[in-house]
Amino acid sequence: MTPHSQFALLRSRRFLPFFVTQLLGAFNDNIFKQSLILVILFKLTVNADRDFLINLCALLFILPFFLFSALGGQFGEKFAKDRLIRAIKFAEIVIMLAGAAGVLFNNLPLMLAVLFAMGTQSALFGPVKYSILPQHLEEHELVGGNALVEMGTFLAILAGTICAGIMMAGSAYANWVASAVVVVAVLGFIASCKIPRAAAALPELPLDWNIFRQSWRTLKMGLGQRPAVSRSMVGNSWFWFLGAVYLTQIPAYSKEWLHGDESVVTLILTVFSIGIALGSMLCERMSGHKVEIGLVPFGSIGLTLFGLLLWWHSGGFPQDVQPHDWLGVLSYGQAWWILGSVMGIGLFGGFYIVPLYALIQSRTAAHERSRVIAANNILNALFMVVSAIVSILFLSVAELSIPQLFLVISLMNIAVSSYIFKVVPEFSMRFLIWLLGHSLYRVEHKGLDAIPEEGAAVLVCNHVSFVDALLIGGAVRRPIRFVMYYKIYRLPVLNFIFRTAGTVPIAGRNEDPLVYDAAFKKIAEYLRDGELVCIFPEGKLTADGEIDTFRAGVERILAENPVPVVPMALQGLWGSFFSRAPGKRLFRRIWSRVGLVAGAPVAPEMARCELLQVQVTALRGERR
Template sequence: MLPRRVTPQDHNNKQGISVNKQLGQFYMFRQRRFVPFFITQFLGALNDNLFKNALLVIIVSSGISASDSNTNFLTNLAAGLFILPFFLFSTTAGQLADKYDKAWLIRRIKFAEILIMLTGSYALFSSDITLMLGVLFLLGVQSAFFGPIKYSIIPQHLAAEELMAGNAQVGMGTFTSILIGTLMGAWLVSYDGGALLVGAAAVMLALIGWRASCAIPDAPADSSDIRISLNPIADAAGNIRLARENMTVFYCTMGISWFWLFGGSFLTQVPNFAVTVLQGHATLISILLGAFIVGVAIGSLLCAKISGRQVEPGLIPFGAIGLTLFSADLFFASTSYQLANNAISAVMPLQFLSLSGGVRIFVDLTAIGMFGGMFIVPLYAMVQSRTESHKRARVIAANNVFNALFMVAGALIGIVCLSIVQMTIPQFFALMSGANLLFLALLVWRVPEFKLRFLAWITNNR
């Protein structure tokens, strides 16, 4: 007997939310229970990436650092300062989100963003690199506190059949905002007086985000008796125990974390891949990053479209298979491209697409992102729907800690493979393809439901 499709908690039925099933998934952009939250999280992710990437450009290009080694140190320090708060504060953030009204918390977090960005504007104006790094750390703190709320508030405001569409649109919005913020940060800071432009834009986005957060409907907590603790290690262990109460939920968090390791490994290597392997001009980097991120956005929306308004576990193996196939093909496409175009240098984006193998590489990166979206959206929806509402935020906080750990592990794997083992970047992509296949095998072995639902989904969609 096949496992039944996932049915979310009955919380939404208490709210009396009814859904016209004839409407498309974008009808939620006319709903107050979704639009203010979507705008809030979209502008928050955009602002983080705007400031972070502007700071990285300043470090690399403005002469603040006196040597290449100092530049590399500051660049890696900036990345570490943004991730560190997820280890330190995610567990406390999960407790707060389960104890207090989530909309109330969001408004206070977004108000803090205004103060942080005002400080960031002063740091940019004064060219104070130490203060800029401090602001980046504070943005990481803010994101760490927002993370558990972001995915635990969705099931409170959406009906059961809206979960896939809601997660898809939030995923689409997040990756789109990452792309826009990345490009805006590098673009604005390159102008004369660019630091002031970045500061002004950051404060404006923070103000709009706070104003949008004021319109988010209340999302009261179910567990006001939770005791807030400030011991991140003990609390993280407690949150992991909560996640392990349902092993399917636990393995879903592992799957989400794996995606961040896998996707982060690709995104980290794209700049060097574009310049050294593809012999591209620096502008090619943005095109390839954009292909991957737009692919994730497309895959997220397709996931909601083809799942039939249900949380469909069968899409998880489908997404993982696509990740494996197209990342493997990226290895072969890159190798062929190098052989065919080894005499060309400083390739511009349009020229790249006209060269032998260029379109194939572009399609591979887009498809990797697209299947990644199909992989991660149902995983988030399953965590939400199969976790009891009174502990959902703490389970998501545990997921965020795992995400950060896996991202750090992905960076270390990249360093070992590319710097110590001396793999080429295409060989590293091939290695990640094989690792993804092994992870998929582990996932379907530990959660047979994924395989059974995948086979049923394939059969029903022939």
């Protein structure tokens, strides 16, 4: 399958109308929300505490995610998603008409009620937003689609915030804001009318209108998924915990630590949003157009590192009589270190969050996907509320400074990530595989679309180095169960990867009959479950770079489990550090180019050792 840039999706009706719909929705939410905050701060004469009203706004927008996400998850399973999105977007027009009236008449209670209604609409839209992607996109497009959604969402948030500030600066702000929110809502509805049909996953699902009972059931369903999915939800929510802390503290940090005005807040928000967008875009290229959860530990490391750098470079910023504007801040070298740290947090946040969303979507059953995403949204909201409580405790009770708060949450990130990666070692295993494939080797792929997208198959390949399984596992989109010589299986460090990946250790029949028999039983079990099994029929690493005689183990496997056989060949690995080539040197072969080539599947009745050896040799060619 030829990889394409994720931007090609923007030319597809399967994706573009949905992308525009969700982008305009995020843009509109933030125009209204930011305008309301600025109205409270600068335009309205009110007797209530303005700080209380600002926090009330935050509560009113996030509360519906607790109350109605479960209902949105049920709707997403029971009804066709395209029709549901259009209904939600039509409701946005009605809500924004009320919001426009509130702005025009300076009616604060009405504007607060509209803000709650906006949060309700977003809570209902969230489960559909992420569950519709796997219905319209191919598996190899899922990471790119999520990357575009994340990029569009954060840029829309930024654009909405900036546009609200520009409109509120004028004397005719009410007319501008009222017109803008209604026009954008109408445009969002028009875009939603172009979304292709997305059938209901579980139309017979009975609706439970008890929002508290159903919220609890939905959360239990989400956290009761397989560990990779449930801990991905925790990791996803932890990202929103971190993001909420950073975004909430940026205004005060800009004022108190950079001695800046409002333009400095906008500058930092812009840099952070660009970082998220850039990380999301790079994620697809770095993941090889597949769901690569190995990027999650990479993103986590970056979040901690740049959080520590932000703390380190804060403090002692030059102060002037007047607050600095954004150009004044940029005239100091220290500001570039701070902005670089903010950019790094956003960039690695993109590496962290996109694979988690893609994993949740790809590994959840279609008839449960909307409700699992609803559970994720409930958990996100909970973590965001906890982030506010933690910030208050550290800043007000423990009397830490804002940079010290950044230090604490960066260290907390180490603890949370360590827990997730310990419970689901697949994250760490895939990270090591990804690291190997992007440091010592550059792996070129050819013909891998011959490997079936689903169902059982046996892959046979030549055996050149100790890391053959890692390179193949990192290149093939589907999980693979490898069969390898038990002494290689037991190698330190690599054993962790092999064990986590479900590798099958095997010994010679005369060497250890128990290991030998157990291996074939496990292989049969994997194939009955419809998985891919990869074997190295030579039974050992090559000692001279040439392909040795294929042993009869593959024929025994096929006699018991007649499945297709895909011949493959590794090219260019002989002489690398992990091969048995004499005189090899590690640094001479750093980032060396190797190839993985697959041929057409062979029917099980035709798959004899001699034929497979001839085909693997032909695929490898002269490049040992």
